[in-house]
Amino acid sequence: MGEAQEQQVHIMVQESKEASSFEEANVNHQSTTPQLKQYKWWIQMAIFSIFVLSGQSAATLLGRLYYNEGGKSKWMVTLIQPAGFPILLPFLLASRTKNRNSQNSQTSQRLSTLTLISLYLFLGLSLTGDAWLYSVGLRYLPVSTFSLICASQLGFNALFSFFLNSLKFTPFILNSLVLLTISTIILVFQNETSSSKNAPHGKYVIGFLSTVGAAAGYAFILSVTQLSFKKILKRESFKEVIDVIFYESFVATCATLVGLFASGEWKSLRKEMEEFGLGKTSYVVTLIWTALAWQVFAIGLVGLIFRVSSLFANVISTLSLPIVPVLAVVVFDDKMSGVKVIAMLFAIWGFASYIYQHYLDDLKSKNQSGGIVRSENLNEFSQIPLVERG
DSSP states (O other): OHHHHHHHHHHHHHHHHHHHHHHHHHHHHHHHHHHHHHHHHHHHHHHHHHHHHHHHHHHHHHHHHHHHTTOOOHHHHHHTTTTTGGGGHHHHHHHHHHHHHTOOGGGGGOOOHHHHHHHHHHHHHHHHHHHHHHHHHHHHSOHHHHHHHHTHHHHHHHHHHHHHSOOOOOHHHHHHHHHHHHHHHGGGGSOOTTSOOOOOHHHHHHHHHHHHHHHHHHHHHHHHHHHHIIIIIOOOSHHHHHHHHHHHHHHHHHHHHHHHHHHTGGGGHHHHHHTOTTOHHHHHHHHHHHHHHHHHHHHHHHHHHHHTOHHHHHHHHHHHHHHHHHHHHHHSOOOOOHHHHHHHHHHHHHHHHHHHHHHHHHHHHHHHHHHHHHHHHHHHHHTSOTTTTO
16 A cells, blocks of 8 residues: 555656646747747838838939929829829738638628718828928928928927827937927938929928928827727737728829819829920839838838837838939939038937937846736645655
8 A cells, every 4th residue: 555655656757747847838939939939029010110211211202203304293293192092902902811711700890881981081181281382392392401391201200199199208209209390300410412402482481381290290190090000900900001001092093183273283294294304104114113111111110009109100100311312422413511411410319319229128028027927927836735746
């Protein structure tokens, strides 16, 4: 009988060790999963940021090329910003197929069609008005002054995010906002040799007010988009990102076409194409590539809003403003002044400050999750009977 009891105890100890090793492996797997998600998150941030910087820089340079070579239609500049949305159609169909294959019991919680239509109409019409205001400002203001006023969108975005998205300011975020704003402000001190032709005082005032309104409107659209993901869409998938870009761009394109024909500017487009400095073919190619560049920018921007916040998307967007003069040195043979170099350094510093804040948040999140795992593991171990611990 004594030997039988000893064998039984031995078997129980072995089973407890096997169970303990299984739980340890499970805990290690659970601790590894968040790390993989973090790496995936940083890769997505890098891709979306590249999309924003490359798309906005290319679109801005092509827009300047359009005006420099004889383009005059403000509604055409407005139209090409959302008109490239058809390239997203394959992604839209693919996301629909994937979503249909993964349907579950949550289908009863789908948003009503009226809610989605109202959301996309609001975003699309807001995008139309904002794009038109930007086209007016770019038409009548020098590039440096235009960039200076555009930097104010960071302040507007912080204000809207504070009220709409409960944004919490930290010293590194404030430092980033200040540095990125300064990097754009100092561009006003550069020579205006590459700017648009000086406009009369009345047109200058119109351009100034239009750009201020566009900066505020742009910040408002970003904040509302972030709020829509949290409060209305309430789903985290690439499908929602594509849906927002596609349908708001569709609405904006339709509204811009109405404005183009209602204003009568469409009548002068043929003459504008014939008189374009680089030729008819280059006129069409310039518009097409500008539209594609704006869609690349839109994908990156909405992706950053979806994964981080509207303020972070705005910071990345503002980072490209000092980059454009540097690229203009290569494209338009502009001179690289010391002011441009300083602006670039300030922009990089501000960007690094914001990234460092997210690194601190990520580190804090890892420490908290690690503490929870260790606490749960100790609690489970303390509940094992003394005999089973071996």
